[in-house]
Amino acid sequence: MVRIDATYDGGLRCTATHIPSGNILTTDAPVDNQGKGEAFSPTDLLATSMLTCIMTIIAIHAEHRGLNVSGMHGSVEKHMSANPRKVGKLDIEITLPDGLSTDDRKLLMKKGHGCPVHKSVSEEMEVEINFI
Numbered sequence: 001m002v003r004i005d006a007t008y009d010g011g012l013r014c015t016a017t018h019i020p021s022g023n024i025l026t027t028d029a030p031v032d033n034q035g036k037g038e039a040f041s042p043t044d045l046l047a048t049s050m051l052t053c054i055m056t057i058i059a060i061h062a063e064h065r066g067l068n069v070s071g072m073h074g075s076v077e078k079h080m081s082a083n084p085r086k087v088g089k090l091d092i093e094i095t096l097p098d099g100l101s102t103d104d105r106k107l108l109m110k111k112g113h114g115c116p117v118h119k120s121v122s123e124e125m126e127v128e129i130n131f132i
Contacts, residue, residue: 002018002019002020003019003020004016004017004018004019005017005019009026011028011036012028012029012034012035012036013026013027013028013029013035013039014026014027025039025040025045026039026040027039027040027041027042027044027045028040028041029041030043030044032080033085043078043080043087044078046078046087046121047076047077047078047087047090048076049117050076050090050092050115050117050118050121050127051074051075051076051092051094053115053116053117053118054074054092054094054112054113054115054117054118054129055072055074055094055112056115057111057112057114057115057116058072058094058096058108058109058111058112059072061107061108061111062104062108065104065107067100067104067108068097068099069096069097069100069108070097071097072094072095072096072097073094073095074092074093074094074095075092075093076090076091076092076093077090077091078090079091086125087125088125088126089125089126089127089128090125090126090127090128091128091130092127092128092129092130093130093131093132094112094129094130094131094132095131095132096108096109096131096132105131109131112129112131113129
């Protein structure tokens, strides 16, 4: 179990503290929803969670196989839907480093698709994951 405490700071901003580590992050409402867009929005964090979860799961499985995935990088584009306002689609792109065999790449891509965040979001949200 992990506890995260949050405080509403006014101006559509919140500060959240990860209790085990003490790390702090700020959220801001996006410009298209009355905010200033000066920090991650809550839905940006959802998109970021999906991307970094996939990359973390790949790294875990790579380490178990003695594979080096240093240099792996990725990006995510979040598409909002209206009525109701929600994250409608995430376009994720992950670039695996050179030097992996075809079999290792296939295994790591398969494992990446099984990340816990992906399993936790609604099936109504479209998620497209492309590996390079």
